[in-house]
Amino acid sequence: MKLFRNILLVVLALLLVSGIGGYFYMRKKFEPGVNQLSVTGLPATCTFVWKADSTAQPVVAHAALLVPARLPGCPRTCYFQFDTGAPTSILYARSLAALRGRYPATTQTLLPQADTVRNFQFGLGSGSVQARKIKVLDYGRSTLPADSTEPFIIGTLGTDALEGRVLVLNYSTRQFSLRADVPTSLTSQTVFVPLDFASRRVMLNAAVQGKPRQLLFDSGSSAFALLTSRATWEQMAQPQARVRHAAVNSLGTTLTAHTVATAATLGLGQVAVPLHTVTYIEGTSFMQSALMRFSGMGGMLGNEPFAERTIVLDVRGGRFGLVHQ
Structure with missing residues (x-):
């Protein structure tokens, strides 16, 4: 009995050490280098x-x-x-x-x-x-x-x-404006939600299906509204909706995107923005999936929900804004 207890203690200690080591390894992998x-x-x-x-x-x-x-x-x-x-x-x-x-x-x-x-x-x-x-x-x-x-x-x-700056993206006029401050003319017209820029990731607090989520705003996922896990994708999909399958090139690696219609909305403060579609990606590496879980993100938000709108990435002020139409 004593031997079994000692073995159990050793196993638990190894799991604890490996868990701590894994945490710091993933943290290091997730951290970008010094801004150049x-x-x-x-x-x-x-x-x-x-x-x-x-x-x-x-x-x-x-x-x-x-x-x-x-x-x-x-x-x-x-x-x-x-x-x-x-x-x-x-x-x-x-x-x-x-x-x-x-x-x-x-x-x-x-x-x-x-x-x-x-x-x-x-x-x-x-x-x-x-x-x-x-x-x-x-x-x-x-x-x-x-x-x-x-x-x-x-x-x-x-x-x-973007670090320490403000970006105004006007999708309707295709205007990209990197600035030192939010223009005064936009402040009163914009609804803001908290933005976290840790590790230079644009993480914003929003609601999906009425539930609070921390989402990564990923302008590189231009063709998609919301990228999420397969389980969440299945929950959000409209019943009997046709699924579109498409090959996606990610820096030379071919992935498969599965997109379906959804009635879900993106909640930014008191504003509800229709998502129209939701997507999950098949073929990501173990490291990519692990980094997403480690970061705590609830999905990736692309450009599509903001088509014909204007958004404000106030990295300096720690807020993400959507300009009223």
Whole structure:
């Protein structure tokens, strides 16, 4: 009996130690590195464009939200995908190589050292963004499109650009405005809910089906209203509604999105915003699923619920706003 008790105590101690170790491991994996971006010349205002996914059936018109960037030595306007699900901005190695080949004046500024470009700078509207160092991922297009008006994506602009600032996104006019403060003209017209920016994730307090949830606002999930677990998806789906299945490209990895109609609404203060659809993703890695559970998020909110509306990400003031229509 004493031996059994000692073995049980050892097992419990090992579980406790492994649990604590797992907690700190996941916390470290979830924490982004030190912010390398500085932004000057605010407000930085520009017109964003939607990138469509013509491979999906039906065609997804709002597959990605792209913001224009001006690079030194490059006469062509390039684009970043704006992704609030990414806490750190990155560049795409294949896209940079294509630019260096076409525009030799960019060679010095766009040539990575190992997997990093140093002192990278670009113009964003009337503002300027500089990164002391920025990671380069083996991704992107290897050739420039023949049509000079077709957006050429060179990387992802993440939430490191938002830290300590305010972003006003007007979906109806496609205006992206990075600012130091919330415009006075919008304050009285906006309903605000708490926003948490820990680990540079845009987490907002909202209600889904009348229940409080902490949701990650992920502008990179442009084509979806709400991404959630399969169990929640089944609860929210309208009975007998047809399910749409679509392949989703996530930085080279193909996932499967299952989307169905829902009558559920998103509650922001006293305002109820129809979701129309709800989606769960199949094929995510164990690490991605574990990070979502570790973060405590109740789902990912995309751009679609705010189509034709204006939202305010007041990171500086810790609040998320929806402008009254």
